[in-house]
Amino acid sequence: MTKDAVNTPFSQGELGQLLIERLDEAARCSAPGAGVTRLFCSQEHQNVLPLISRWMEQAGLAPQLDAAGNFVGRCPKAQAGEKTFIMGSHQDSVIEGGKYDGMLGVALPILALEALKREGVTLPFGIEVVAFGDEEGVRFPTTLVGSKALAGNVTPDQLAVRDEQGVSLEEALTAFGCQPDEIPAIARNPANTLGFLEVHIEQGPVLEQRHHAVGVVTALTGIERHRVTLRGKAGHAGTTPMPMRHDALVGAAEMVLAVDSVLQRTDKLVGVVGKLDVHPNAVNVIPAEVTFTVELRSPERHIRQRGREAVYAAMEEVATRRGLVLEMENTYSADATACADWIMTSLEKACADVGQPAERLFSGAGHDGLAMQALTDIGMLFIRCKEGLSHHPDEAITAEDGEAATRVVMAFLQQLEQP
Structure with missing residues (x-):
């Protein structure tokens, strides 16, 4: 990439196309077989980290693998300990899943930050983007370990659970290059955390029926x-x-x-x-x-x-x-978790700012917000997916919808006001 390209704002349509290209690239970090299979602390998990690291660095974030298997990118303000807003989603997949469940919510906010950087926008607060290690709960009989770690809620019994090969979660983290005994130290300070936003495919048909690219989530199911x-x-x-x-x-x-x-x-x-x-x-x-x-x-x-x-x-x-x-x-x-009113309102304003209709809808799926709500206020932006299909190799979004959602996140961050 040339110096001029690095400093030139993205043109209309370029963001969506680049997002799809990045997600296609990440999807190749998969075990053999249909769709995407990328389990927690697997070789495929290891293989995707250099890609995410490169995206983070281009957005001005410093990447680091933490004690719980999360891959975290922090801007200089976040590194300096200033109040920080967190975004992210999970890198892991189900067996033979799709390209977008989870990884979309990692790649998109990083791309939004890169676009703001190109436009010379400096946010007045810290930002970190987290690629949570485990949300699907496929390899181990537990889930949300990464987001629970940020919220300070990982317990010893969770680390003791074993996969089908008899490997404990603690052993898997250690082999992955993590130090699970340091998990308590990575818990975030609620007083220093402004909120949490996850971008995710809807995994349902409502947005497609409404002919809307995005939707604002009101709550996550129990x-x-x-x-x-x-x-x-x-x-x-x-x-x-x-x-x-x-x-x-x-x-x-x-x-x-x-x-x-x-x-x-x-x-x-x-x-x-x-x-x-x-x-x-x-x-x-x-x-x-x-x-x-x-x-x-x-x-x-x-x-x-x-x-x-x-x-x-x-x-x-x-x-x-x-x-x-x-x-x-x-x-x-x-239990079911409600999204914060102020984040829903801010997302709706951001949608209006970029010309996207955005009605509110409920999530029938669980997400990392179920754990993050113990730390801070949460919010969620849904993106339309073809036929509402998810956990399937045919899972799909369009570049146009990816572009719209990226610009919504850019607008959201620029006008973000906590109550």
């Missing part, structure tokens, strides 16, 4: 996750009479249908049984043990509680009838 273990008795598949079997997989199959039935008949409650493991998983052996996950989501705690109780009662009935042992363990829980 989420809880459970690990269910069902134990029966292994036996020879050819010699054990059917009435005498205690087949854990057959019981689990009934339970999956029972969970779906509860979800189908409970208003404002959604969920999924997304993962299932069978032991001994042999072609001619009656399954002795099945472990599966149950995730429940609702903006209202009492609805999740009622759904959880109904799910457990249904599973208990199956276990009793089939002579199986049932255990259900809560592995994650977060």
Whole structure:
């Protein structure tokens, strides 16, 4: 890049195209297979950091890997300890996910800061952009470790959880080049933190139906996750009479249908049984043990509680009838979180400033804001995604919408006023 290019403001349309190019580049840091697979503390996670580092440096940010696996870029004011506004999202993906879930919220605010730098704009407060290490909770049975670390809420039991290969989170962080014993020291000071903003694809169809490029989020849904273990008795598949079997997989199959039935008949409650493991998983052996996950989501705690109780009662009935042992363990829980009124108002003004209509809408997905709200006021800007599709290789946005959202963030930062 020439010196003149570095100092020349981006032309209309250039920001959106560059954003797409950067996200395409990041998507190549993926495990083999369809879409994007980039898990926490993986080689793919390691591979994407130099890209993010380069983007940060071009925006005038100093990049650094922290003790919790977050990659953080700070402007000079933030480095000097001045009051700071935080932006960011997560770098990790689901298995065979899309290019934009998470990484969009890393690349876009960095690009917005680079554009402001080119225009000679100096913000009167510090800025840091965070590429959180783990939001999806795919590798380890915990999530939001990075954002919880900034909020000062990581506990020793979270670091002790293990992945399917038996590697603990603490061991994975250490191997990744982090010092997990220093996690308490990276907690931000609430008095010095102005707020937190995440930019994210909507992961739903509302903006596309409204024909809007962006939307202002009002709140993030409440989420809880459970690990269910069902134990029966292994036996020879050819010699054990059917009435005498205690087949854990057959019981689990009934339970999956029972969970779906509860979800189908409970208003404002959604969920999924997304993962299932069978032991001994042999072609001619009656399954002795099945472990599966149950995730429940609702903006209202009492609805999740009622759904959880109904799910457990249904599973208990199956276990009793089939002579199986049932255990259900809560592995994650977060209540719904409201976005700050002053950030929503500021985002709406920024949208108006750049000529973008922006209605308010609720997020049915969980995000790092669920943890960051313990530190500071949070806000969220949604970007329209094709057919509302997410967690899928065909996840897509347009360069035009990326451009619009980047300019909204630029306007937001320039007129940012805390109440």
